[in-house]
Structure formats: structure tokens, C-alpha cells
Amino acid sequence: MRPPSYKHVADELAAAIRAGTLPAGTRLPPHRALARQRGIAVATATRVYAELAARGLVVGEPGRGTYVRHPSGYDGPEPSRALPVPRVADLSFNQPLADGQADELRRALRALSTSGDVEALLRQHPPGGRRQDRAVVATYLLERGIDAAPADVLLTGGTQQALDVVLRALTRPGDVLAADALSYPGIRLLAAAHGLDLAPVPVTPSGPDLDALDRLCRARRVRAIYTMPTVHNPLGWVLDAERRARLAAVARAAGCLVIEDGTYAFLETAAPPPLRELAPERTCYVASLSKNVATGLRFGFAVVPARHAAALTGALRTTTWGTPGLVTAVATGWIADGTVARLERARRADAAARQETAREALAGMDVTAHPASYSVWLRLEPHQRPDHVAAVLAEEGILVSTGDAFAIGPSRPRALRLALATPPPGELGPALRRLRRAVDAIPP
Incomplete structure (x- = not known):
């Protein structure tokens, strides 16, 4: 008699969880115990639990085992937002907003409506943005310690799109992408969408474990490293100058890209120079105005090595071309007049x-x-x-x-x-x- 497949075992356990026979919080047998109980290989038992986790029915806790997940749906990367009681x-x-931002927007739109060439806002801008708009962003980035030519700045519909076009243009399915073991959830979604092998780098209280990153890069062919050196999400660290130099050296020795996420960098004014300045030949710096201005503005940018600019521009051309003219006009206007x-x-x-x-x-x-x-x-x-x-x-x-x-x-x-x-x-x-x-x- 053939042993049951992992799908069959997973279906049985899933049915028991949904029926309440295995209630939330139940600790499931260890992998070896499940294998003995079901007459399957340990590797098959591992696939069973992986399947149940993919269905959102169980969660593994390091050193403690696998537990039946609470069925409420308020956890995980896509939690329910329909609360059972009035929202507190x-x-x-x-979604930070300041008092008076709505009035700022009204004033900006009124000013645009009386500008000389309002019809230009209805025309399609080139992928990555017009040179004069890129120049405004390049000047703004000088305050963050980034000295880039306008040609190396590409305008995008937020940080997520900037990350998407970098990965779309500069990686291939199966490539290894290293990221902190705790990191921005969007990078996990993008890695899955592009078929990348996401390799976690252990974290310490003051930043990623750079010795572990070095070992990873020596053991595997890492294509890119995703990092948030200034005000990390979710741990908040700011890497010191020594750690930044070490990270850049590891990337250079491995010949891999660095994707530097500066979304929250505006919150720290005393940070050391960005990685983009330490390794400009291999670093793509991405950020947006989502947290410093408004999440709904959807205006971001990528600062890229000159040798990759054409490839990223092509990736933008095949997706959304970048930002709409109206959004670009509001965003660059606010940058130029000091509102940002x-x-x-x-x-x-x-x-x-x-x-x-x-x-x-x-x-x-x-x-x-x-x-x-x-x-x-x-x-x-x-x-x-x-x-x-x-x-x-x-x-x-x-x-x-x-x-x-x-x-x-x-x-x-x-x-x-x-x-x-x-x-x-x-x-x-x-x-x-x-x-x-x-x-x-x-x-x-």
C-alpha cells in the first residue's frame, strides 16, 4: 500500500482544523512524529506543514513547534481590516498626515490650473520622467548625501514600483536576493512575483549580521542585497559608518547589486553617507514621498548606476512609464518651494x-x-x-x-x-x- 501523499495528509489536517477538531493554538506533532504517525518520510511531513502554512492554517515558531493558527485573519501579511467592534x-x-495638508493640495492645484501650459499635464511624460523633473529630485537628494546626475534619477509611482522595476530589469528567475531576516513585507511579495530565491540574513540589535552575509555571498551566487541602513523597517536601526563600509565591501567582493531603501531615511538627519555614495557603481537607491508627504501621492524615485539606467527605463516603459504628469507637477513643485x-x-x-x-x-x-x-x-x-x-x-x-x-x-x-x-x-x-x-x- 502506497503511503499517503503530502497533499492527502495536508487535506485531512486542514479539514480537522476547519472543523474545529484541531482548535486554534493546538501544537501539532513534530515533523518526525507526524512522519511516524502517517507512515511518510520526514521530508514529506515537512511538505505537509509547508502546505498548511501556505493555506494560512498553521504557523511555525522556532524552537517551539507548529501551531494551529487563529482563524480570525487579523495576522499575517494581508490581515483582515473589518473589525468586529467600532475602531479604536x-x-x-x-499614514502620516499633518494639519493643513488638504489646504496645501488645494493651493497647489489652483496654482497649476493657472500655470502657463496646463495642457502639458495631460501629455504622456517619457518613462522615468522629464529631465527637469529629475533634476528637481536630484537637487533634493543632495540633502540626503546623494550626489547624482539627473540622468541617473528615474521617477516612479512610489518605492514599491521602484523596487519592482529594479528587480524586473536587473534580476532573473532563480537569482538569489539577500535580505534581512526581518524586513519590509513588500520585498517578499516582489521576490515571489519575480521568482527570486529570497535568502534571509540574521539580524542583530544594531543591524544585519555582516559575517553571515559574507558567508552567504561566499557560499552562493547572490545577485542582489536588499537593505534599509537608515531607520530600518521594522527594527529602526541606523547602520554606523563602519558597518556601511563593510556591507559595501561585501557586495563589491561578491560582485552583486545593492538595493538601498531610503523610505524612512528622512527621519534621521545625522546618518552616515548612504551606501549609494560608498558603492555608486552597484547601488540602486529607492525612496518616495509616501511617509514624509502622503501615502496617496504615489511619487517615488530610483537613483541607479549609469550603466543600468537604460535597462530600468525599459522596465518602466513596459509597466506604467512612471508617474502621471499631474502627480509629478505637485510633487516637484512641493520639493522646489520647500514644502517637502x-x-x-x-x-x-x-x-x-x-x-x-x-x-x-x-x-x-x-x-x-x-x-x-x-x-x-x-x-x-x-x-x-x-x-x-x-x-x-x-x-x-x-x-x-x-x-x-x-x-x-x-x-x-x-x-x-x-x-x-x-x-x-x-x-x-x-x-x-x-x-x-x-x-x-x-x-x-
Whole structure:
């Protein structure tokens, strides 16, 4: 009699989970025990659990085993946003806005409506943007320590599109992309979409484990390294000059690309020079105006080595060509007249104040955060499973992001990422205190 296939075993366990026979929180047998019980190979048992995880039914916790996931759907990379009670706070996503930004937009649109050639806003701009618009962004980037020619700046519809065109143009399916073991969730989605082998780099309190990265690059042919050296998402670190130089040296020795994400870099004014300045011949710097101006503006950019500019321009041509003329006019106008610089100053002060609120509300809990960022990484107690905690908080009207949304590789952290930017300032403290009471009340 042939042993059951992994699909058959996975289907049986999935049916038991959905029927409630295996309730949320049940610890499933270790891989070897499942293999003995079912008469299958250990490798097949591993495929069973991988299949159940892909269906969103189980979650693996390093050193503790595989557990049936809470069915609420409030955890993971695509959590439910339909709360069962009136919303108290959205701590799952950062959408910072300042008072008066709507009026800023009205003024900008009125000014555009009376400009000399308003019809130009209806014409298709070249892929990557017009030279004069690229020049505005190049001048703006000087404040971040990046000295790039306008020809090396490509305008995109946000950071995510910038990442997409870099990977589309400069990688091939099967290439190895190294990324921090905890990182921006969008890179995981893009790696899957482009068929890349995403290799996690262990993290330390002060940055990626560069010795591990070096060993990875020596053992495998890494095509690119994705990194956030300035105000990392979700851990908030800022790599010092020595670590940046080491990372650039590892990439240069391995002959691989560096993809530097500077989305949150505006929050740290004293950072060492970007990797783009240390290894300009191999670094693509991507960022946007999503967190310093508005998430809905969808205006970003990629600063690329000159030898890759044509390939990335071609990738833009085959997708969306870049940014619409109206968005580009608003964004470059705000950069040129100082509105973006003013908003960035306001964001830094606002983020620092929100971090102070979070430190007071969460005092004594295991948290990691940059002192002027919009995120807190909250590690949970051993008995507190992130999927269950997210469901408990949803009953309190609070949305959060669970740590597995940021996990690169199989390891799933027992943690929450709290986004601080969206609630009104006066509501953030009460929401965090409510969160703390709910988490503390979860029994062992």
C-alpha cells in the first residue's frame, strides 16, 4: 500500500482544523512524529506543514513547534481590516498626515490650473520622467548625501514600483536576493512575483549580521542585497559608518547589486553617507514621498548606476512609464518651494513625540524602536502567540501587524509591529494603554 501523499495528509489536517477538531493554538506533532504517525518520510511531513502554512492554517515558531493558527485573519501579511467592534486605533499601517495638508493640495492645484501650459499635464511624460523633473529630485537628494546626475534619477509611482522595476530589469528567475531576516513585507511579495530565491540574513540589535552575509555571498551566487541602513523597517536601526563600509565591501567582493531603501531615511538627519555614495557603481537607491508627504501621492524615485539606467527605463516603459504628469507637477513643485522640507521637519518632531508617548504607555515591555520613527517592535511573552494576540486586540477595536508579515524565511518572530503615525496624537496614548491591558491580560 502506497503511503499517503503530502497533499492527502495536508487535506485531512486542514479539514480537522476547519472543523474545529484541531482548535486554534493546538501544537501539532513534530515533523518526525507526524512522519511516524502517517507512515511518510520526514521530508514529506515537512511538505505537509509547508502546505498548511501556505493555506494560512498553521504557523511555525522556532524552537517551539507548529501551531494551529487563529482563524480570525487579523495576522499575517494581508490581515483582515473589518473589525468586529467600532475602531479604536489602526496601528497596522503608517499614514502620516499633518494639519493643513488638504489646504496645501488645494493651493497647489489652483496654482497649476493657472500655470502657463496646463495642457502639458495631460501629455504622456517619457518613462522615468522629464529631465527637469529629475533634476528637481536630484537637487533634493543632495540633502540626503546623494550626489547624482539627473540622468541617473528615474521617477516612479512610489518605492514599491521602484523596487519592482529594479528587480524586473536587473534580476532573473532563480537569482538569489539577500535580505534581512526581518524586513519590509513588500520585498517578499516582489521576490515571489519575480521568482527570486529570497535568502534571509540574521539580524542583530544594531543591524544585519555582516559575517553571515559574507558567508552567504561566499557560499552562493547572490545577485542582489536588499537593505534599509537608515531607520530600518521594522527594527529602526541606523547602520554606523563602519558597518556601511563593510556591507559595501561585501557586495563589491561578491560582485552583486545593492538595493538601498531610503523610505524612512528622512527621519534621521545625522546618518552616515548612504551606501549609494560608498558603492555608486552597484547601488540602486529607492525612496518616495509616501511617509514624509502622503501615502496617496504615489511619487517615488530610483537613483541607479549609469550603466543600468537604460535597462530600468525599459522596465518602466513596459509597466506604467512612471508617474502621471499631474502627480509629478505637485510633487516637484512641493520639493522646489520647500514644502517637502517643511513637512519632513514636522514629521520628525511628530514621530519623536509619538515615540515618547509609546515609551510611557509601553514602559516595561520588550520594545525596540528608533527614537524618532513611526514604528515600535513589540516582542511578546512565550505564551502569547501573535495570531491570538491580534485577534484579542481586534475585539478591542485595535488593528496591528504581526511579526510574521516582516519575516524573510521560515522563522516567525513572536512579535507585533505597532505603527504609530495614523491615530490622532490625542488618541495614541489611550490606544496603546488599552493595547497593553489587553496583552497583559492574556493568561499563560
